[in-house]
Amino acid sequence: MNLRTTVAMLAVAVLAVGCSTPTDGTPTPSASPTQNLPYGGAPKVENPLPDDVLSGDPCQALTPQQLTDQLGSAVPGKPDTSPVRACDWTSPDTHGFIGLSFFDKHNDGLSNVYVNVRPQMKRFDVLQPIQGFPAVAYSTQPGPNSQTCDVNVGVTDQLSFAVEVTPGGTKFGNVDPCPLATDVANDVLTTLKHKAGR
Structure with missing residues (x-):
């Protein structure tokens, strides 16, 4: 499972949360899940960034410069x-x-x-907060020699972003990708906090 598969899974899960089915089988809107955030064991975002x-x-x-540090060159991003x-x-x-x-559509953030x-991953690490924001790293492969790793960071209780990193060159399969993904997530947070005026 790569980030795109995880993205699709989270998007579908969000759609499913919006309805419940009573005994007569007719779907009806459920109570807003945002009233009970966070849930599922996810931590609360104590100092959230603005919703926008x-x-x-x-x-x-x-x-x-961040791309050069992470990939060796400032390659252009390609919208996904x-x-x-x-991207x-x-x-x-x-x-x-x-x-x-x-994930900017009120997808319940890290709770989702x-x-x-979490139940589908062979590796799920609760990370130390990144610049004060809760984060988790996960992979379908166990151990530090997985080929890729995702890090998801909650910027509010509802909103989050996910980074996937696959090491290149001789690092592929030989370097734990989760610390690399954490470094990239830290870079993204720096940009987002600057945008928010922090």
Whole structure:
């Protein structure tokens, strides 16, 4: 499962949360799940960013210098066609990959991840907060030698973003990708906090 599959799974899960089925089989709107956020064991975002912080182009969330640091060159971002707004960067030299998705449609943030993604992962690490924001890393492969890793960061109790990293070159399969994804998530947070005036 890669980030795009995870993105699709989270988007579908959000749609399913909006309705409940009573005994007569007729779907009816459920109580707003946002009234009970967070849930599923997800942590609360204590100092959330403004709701519009994810309204921009995800391809602008990493600076040329950040991309050079992470991939070796400032490659242009390519908008992705996933169910949410997303951007991909791939190094032409090492084939290292970064994917970024903005979950900006009130998708229940990390609560959605804890409930719908966690059970399907062989690795699910609760990370130390990144710049004060709760985050988790996960992969379908166990252990530090997985080929790719996703990090999802809650910027509010409802909103989050996800980063996927696949190391390139000799790092592929030999370096734990989760710390690399955490570094990229930190870069994205720096950009988002700057946008929010923090």
